[in-house]
Amino acid sequence: MSNNHFESTNNYIATEELSMAVNAAITLERPLLIKGEPGTGKTQLALEVAKSLDAPLIEWHIKSSTKAHQGLYEYDAVSRLRDSQLGDDRVHDISNYIVKGKVWEAFASDKRAVLLIDEID
Known part of the structure; x- marks a missing residue:
């Protein structure tokens, strides 16, 4: 996996549409708003994106x-x-x-x- 690209990992299966949205946000260096019910994997997605980019994950709990x-x-x-x-x-x-x-x-x-x-x- 390249340092500027996200796709499904061993721990997270992303749809093609989600991967495209994440990669667009990475390429454009813009925020990505992920909505969903509790337990649907939003936090796990951030963890996996950070890992795939070899980037630090900074968490701000509101x-x-x-x-x-x-x-x-x-x-x-x-x-x-x-x-x-x-x-x-x-x-x-x-x-x-x-x-x-x-x-x-x-x-x-x-x-x-x-x-x-x-x-x-």
């Missing part, structure tokens, strides 16, 4: 309280305030209080990554 911006980063103002009250020199560098999200992690990856956003509504 909860009802998750906000979209958390995928990029979160700013920890409370920690910065606490550190400023304690006289910690870290407060002068805001990057010490940026918590990188899964989307940031995917974009910053040294290798092209597969980002699985699970349970998005």
